[in-house]
Amino acid sequence: MLNIIRYTFYDLLRSRWSIFYMLFFMLTSTALLFLSNDLSSAIISLMNILLILAPLVGTIFGVIFYYNSSDFTELLLAHPLKRSTIFLGQLYGLCISLSLSLVLGLGIPFLFYGLLYSDAIFDFLILLVDGVVLTFIFVGLAYIIALKNDNKVKGFGYALLMWLIFAILYDGMLLVIMMQFQDYPLDTFSLVSTVLNPIDLSRILILLKLDISALLGYTGALYQKFFGTVVGISISFTLLAIWSLLPSGLVLRIATSKDF
Amino acid sequence: MIEFKNIKKKFGQLEVLKGIDFEVPQGKVTAVLGPNGSGKTTLIKSLLGMVFPDSGSIHLDNYRLNGKAEYRNNIGYLPQIARFPENLTARELLKMVSSVRASNNNAGELIERFKLDEYLDKKLQHLSGGTRQKINIVMALMFDADYLILDEPTTGLDPIALRILKQLIAEQKEAGKTILVTSHILNFVEEVADEVVFLLEGHIHYQGSIEKLTSTTNTEGLESAIARLMEDQHA
Amino acid sequence: MTIFITSLCVQAQITVCTTCTISSIQQGIDLATAYDTVFVEEGVYFEYNIAIGKPLTILGENGAIIDGQKQGTILKVQTTNATISGLTLRHVGLSHTEEYAAVHVSNTKHFTLNRLTVEDAFFGFLIEGSSKGRITNNKLSGESEMEFYSGNGIHAWKSKELVITENEIRNLRDGIYLEFVDNSEVVNNLSENNIRYGLHFMFSNNNAYSNNTFTKNGAGVAVMFSKFIEMKDNHFLNNWGTASFGLLLKEIYDAEITGNTFDENTVAIAVEGSSRITYQHNKLSANGWGVKMSGGCYSNKFLSNAFSNNSFDVSFNSRLNDNEFTGNYWSTYSGYDLNKDGIGDVPHRPVKLFSYVVNKTPESIVLLRSFFVDLINFTENVAPVFTPVDLIDNSPLMRVPS
Incomplete structure (x- = not known):
């Protein structure tokens, strides 16, 4: 599998899109660092961008890459390679290449700005972890959709819809439900639904660092336990780990029984 | 010897293969013919393990295909469309493909014959369709596999390359390889194939030598024989 | 010669030590005459209810400890001009009905409590009906875990002209509690890990507190029902928890809040029904809520403060606004400064719609900073429906004011 990962990675490394993606993050973070007065403000603004963009780019790249490489995938299928090797190899090759663009694009400007001598370094690391994990999750989800849809237009549409749901609609629905049922106890509902969406989950991990003072303002015992102790951070990391494995597991299942 | 036993395959409502039974004779060149949608590609993909038939079995030298990948060490496959990762060079691609097989390869010799040397370090996206097809052929033949499956091998080839291809097929046959070819270019088929299998709407309508086909249909040449077969079907 | 004799008479010293003939402090006090010094040597003295009925200086040597054996109040000051200094006081009595303290000062003037260490206090210093007292350089700590079973560090009631400086107060109920205390100063103290408030004013007017640090208390400072309080250059840090805040103002009028730093509090400044307060040059960073206003708050001014992250x-719970926000720095400001005068060209609306949502549906706090929430905030910002239209900073600063 390492072979496939390696070559997919080389292939993408030279594509202008991964360079473009890296440059985008470099420009954005440089601009944010210059415009805002400190690292923490820049990290907060960057979080907003990253939580939307990493899933979106992961989704789009995932779908495009799948369809673009489908002929070559068929060629590989005719070789004595296991399907798991081929698909996970391509998937991880793509994820690693995107993650590298992301990490370098964000990391270099922040390093120059003096990240290492700042106490915001831990916040920044969580941001990077979030970005990488979201990339893995959404490339995986996009791959699932593409595997299920041989029609490119349909596949692309569904993938974008999937992103839209996770990134925006889900939270909108959640907020509407919470406001609609505000007279009922909502602690469990809201916490559980939040951690089920990987984008929200990633956001919570950053909030646990940046907005803990506000999160502890609410009286609910469950919230207090979740945000006030290590429980929250452990549960979030565990779920995020599960989330980052889930899509590739599904990709594997679908790919091994699919006709090409 | 390759054996197809009662292969059936449906895609959704569409029944593509309706019970295919035939044997590809050892050491010969067999051409699979048929119009678009007749099931050629599905049949070949079943043999390669890319499509899983609904029923029936495929045997390769008495080995029954079971979803495992190893048997493909014995197969050299030339796919119809030569599309590769765009940003890799031809050399890297060949290196990658040879790294997935344990067996030795004779890529060097083939590269020389197609005079591909000068293209090896260019990115694949900058190569012409013909050049890519040559690389495709190199990749199919370089492993010295016992079975060769060539899907439209003539696509995009110039006359010189076409001649080399024909020579290569002849040499492989000489070396005792079993070869399965599909092609729309019936002249080409006539020239290289010993046997033809004619598929139409998921059934085999004819299997045997070209001579026998022309004599039974009472025609001259493969093209008119095939035309006759199709007319009979619709009549 | 005369001078020598008088000074000798006035400043006689009585030494107390565990092996001396005078082996108890009460004994030393009883033997002393007014304006003497009772010098307490190193050692542990198991005494309580020690009454100081005449003007004396009680000076402890390093390591002089009075252990109250949890029986009651340790020292009782019932005279003017008493000075207590250098002692360690421990094991104050606990009670649900009596207010036992390490030092109880009542109805007196001109007292000084200096360099005292109070360990395991119930109340630390209890001061009633007294004036012109100096409470400086003391260290007070308790082991309070629950509010109903604990006392305050420095507790003053119906007193005036107190100076409370350089004290460190930990693990009590309120660090410093002032009720009906006027014209007093609280300067350079550290109050941390107290269950309730670091500093608490009730019905106390014309006071000032400055350069104090309030860390990790249930809440930092509560100022209630008081007028003319000056709050300057204090640090309010890490006051976390439900209903926790750096500074609580309740029914306060005419106060000046200047140059304070608020870091990582659940609510930096919670304001209820307070008017005519000027907030200037304060820095509020990484708090849950910067300023949370409720009830009728009128004619307050926020000038040159920095709101960061x-x-x-x-947050404001009414659609009506009568407060002024001018020339503050807001890290969320997204405008520009084309003429480069350091002032943003577009006004800033500090109140976000989502703060209303959270007020109504507290659980929705988990959606903080999500894209959807940013969207509704943005929409509200463009066309305010729920937030006060005139709550606006017309000259937001581009940089944190120095």
């Missing part, structure tokens, strides 16, 4: 900068 708070989850919510300003």
Whole structure:
């Protein structure tokens, strides 16, 4: 599998899109660092961008890459390679290449700005972890959709819809439900639904660092336990780990029984 | 010897293969013919393990295909469309493909014959369709596999390359390889194939030598024989 | 010669030590005459209810410890001009009905409590009906875990002209509690890990507190029902928890809040029904809420403050606004400064719609900073429906004011 990962990675490394993606993050973070007065403000603004963009780019790249490489995938299928090797190899090759663009694009400007001598370094690391994990999750989800849809237009549409749901609609629905049922106890509902969406989950991990003072303002015992102790951070990391494995597991299942 | 036993395959409502039974004779060149949608590609993909038939079995030298990948060490496959990762060079691609097989390869010799040397370090996206097809052929033949499956091998080839291809097929046959070819270019088929299998709407309508086909249909040449077969079907 | 004799008479010293003939402090006090010094040597003295009925200086040597054996109040000051210094007081009595303290000062003037260490206090210093007292350089700590079973560090009632400086107060109920105390100063103290408030004013007017640090208390400072309080250059840090805040103002009028730093509090400044307060040059960073206003708050001014990276900068529970926000720095400001005068060209609205949502549906705090929430905040910002239209900073600063 390492072979496939390696070559997919080389292939993408030279594509202008991964360079473009890296440059985008470099420009954005440089601009944010210059415009805002400190690292923490820049990290907060960057979080907003990253939580939307990493899933979106992961989704789009995932779908495009799948369809673009489908002929070559068929060629590989005719070789004595296991399907798991081929698909996970391509998937991880793509994820690693995107993650590298992301990490370098964000990391270099922040390093120059003096990240290492700042106490915001831990916040920044969580941001990077979030970005990488979201990339893995959404490339995986996009791959699932593409595997299920041989029609490119349909596949692309569904993938974008999937992103839209996770990134925006889900939270909108959640907020509407919470406001609609505000007279009922909502602690469990809201916490559980939040951690089920990987984008929200990633956001919570950053909030646990940046907005803990506000999160502890609410009286609910469950919230207090979740945000006030290590429980929250452990549960979030565990779920995020599960989330980052889930899509590739599904990709594997679908790919091994699919006709090409 | 390759054996197809009662292969059936449906895609959704569409029944593509309706019970295919035939044997590809050892050491010969067999051409699979048929119009678009007749099931050629599905049949070949079943043999390669890319499509899983609904029923029936495929045997390769008495080995029954079971979803495992190893048997493909014995197969050299030339796919119809030569599309590769765009940003890799031809050399890297060949290196990658040879790294997935344990067996030795004779890529060097083939590269020389197609005079591909000068293209090896260019990115694949900058190569012409013909050049890519040559690389495709190199990749199919370089492993010295016992079975060769060539899907439209003539696509995009110039006359010189076409001649080399024909020579290569002849040499492989000489070396005792079993070869399965599909092609729309019936002249080409006539020239290289010993046997033809004619598929139409998921059934085999004819299997045997070209001579026998022309004599039974009472025609001259493969093209008119095939035309006759199709007319009979619709009549 | 005369001078020598008088001074000798006035400053006689009585030494107390565990092996001396005078082996108890009460004994030393009883033997002393007014304006003497009772010098307490190193050692542990098991005494309580020690009454100081005449003007004396009680000076402890390093290591002089009075152990109250949890029986009651340790020292009782019932005279003017008493000075207690250098002692360690421990094991004050606990009670649900009596207010036992390490030092109880009542109805007196001109007292000094200096360099005292109070360990295991119930109340630390209890001061009633007294004036012109100096409470400086003391260390007080308790082991309070629950509010109903604990006392305050420095507790003053119906007193005036107190100077409370350089004290460190930990693990009590309120660090410093002032009720009906006027014209007093609280300067350079550290109050941390107290269950309730670091500093608490009730019905106390014309006081000032400055350069104090309030860390990790249930809440930092509560100022209630008081007028003319000056609050300057204090630090309010890490006051976390439900209903926790750096500074609580309740029914306060005519106060000056200047140059304070608020870092990582759940609510930096919670304001209820307070008017005519000027907030200037304060820095509020990484708090849950910067300023949370409720009830009728009128004619307050916020000038040149810096609001950085708070989850919510300003939350306001009414559509009507009579407060002025001018020339503050807001890290959430997204405008520009084309003429480069350091002032943003577009006004800033510090109140976000989401702060209303959270007020109504507290659980929705988990959606903080999500894209959807940013969207509704943006929409509200463009066309305010729920937030006060005139709550606006017309000259937001581009940089944190120095």
